[in-house]
């Protein structure tokens with residue numbers, strides 16, 4: 029594994045996300061035991077960065093992560109969790125709950141899951157969280173799903189932005205990422221495999237399991253032709269370099285200087301994903317992928333979900349997200 033240094037943290041250039049640890053909506057083809065073994069496999073291969081959130085299974089994912097890491101040296105990990113915007117006013121209570129779930133004394137990066145509506149004075153809460161930094165309960169404050177205009181509103185007073193970032197969908201473009209890196213921010217890429225789409229194993233007649241992925245547009249019959257050219261190219265790269273399509277998709281993100289956090293259900297997926305740091309890919313391949321994506325015309329390509337969510341009143345956000353995530 030390779031590592032990057034951010035402030036006093038040494039972070040593996042690829043991390044693992046733990047939404048699958050909610051054990052909800054991702055299908056029934058894995059068990060808690062296999063999932064935990066998947067985390068252990070990532071650790072064996074040098075991954076030291078894990079991301080979770082209080083809303084994943086209402087704390088379940090945090091608890092499983094805490095359980096999986098309990099036998100290891102806490103100091104060797106960088107652990108990030110997220111507070112939902114609808115809990116921001118009671119952030120102290122929610123931080124305590126996350127620490128209890130994780131069975132940890134501190135969290136390395138405490139992230140706001142997505143921006144708060146305009147009527148919330150976010151700057152005030154971020155300043156308040158400085159108290160938990162002083163007390164050693166949070167090492168750094170981060171955000172997620174923030175566009176540059178959202179970051180400007182809080183004067184970039186955070187260490188990281190976790191954005192949707194994969195071959196197909198990007199919340200920030202190359203220039204915006206460069207600007208954040210120059211400001212010494214960590215750019216973390218979530219859904220790096222577009223929830224499994226970019227593993228190459230699905231198609232319109234073989235869809236992923238679980239309700240969370242039921243309506244992804246890529247597998248509509250009328251989109252499959254359009255999508256095939258890109259998938260064929262990823263397949264070619266996979267054969268040329270002897271790496272899986274998932275590994276090519278993750279390496280693409282690493283080459284954009286973003287830290288991908290893959291989701292994984294078992295040791296086999298973790299192994300393949302963690303080893304992607306070593307996959308082969310050239311800049312000319314990255315450019316060709318970008319060109320193919322520019323020409324894609326996916327019908328029913330929904331707006332990024334965080335745009336929909338952020339425009340909902342906080343009470344509605346709570347109801348919607350607690351039922352599905």
Ligand SMILES: NC(=O)c1ccc[n+]([C@@H]2O[C@H](COP(=O)([O-])OP(=O)(O)OC[C@H]3O[C@@H](n4cnc5c(N)ncnc54)[C@H](OP(=O)(O)O)[C@@H]3O)[C@@H](O)[C@H]2O)c1
Pocket residue numbers: 044045046047048054055079080141172173190217218219220221222223224225227229236237274289290291292293296297298300301
């Ligand atoms: N901040 C946010 O708003 C936000 C939003 C979404 C996610 N996230 C974070 O990002 C993490 C990752 O994103 P994600 O969970 O959306 O999914 P992802 O990493 O894009 O895809 C994960 C899924 O792809 C399949 N997969 C993974 N590795 C594979 C491999 N090597 N070969 C074949 N299939 C493989 C698995 O599903 P199957 O086996 O069922 O195919 C797995 O559940 C989350 O766990 C979470 O921590 C954050």
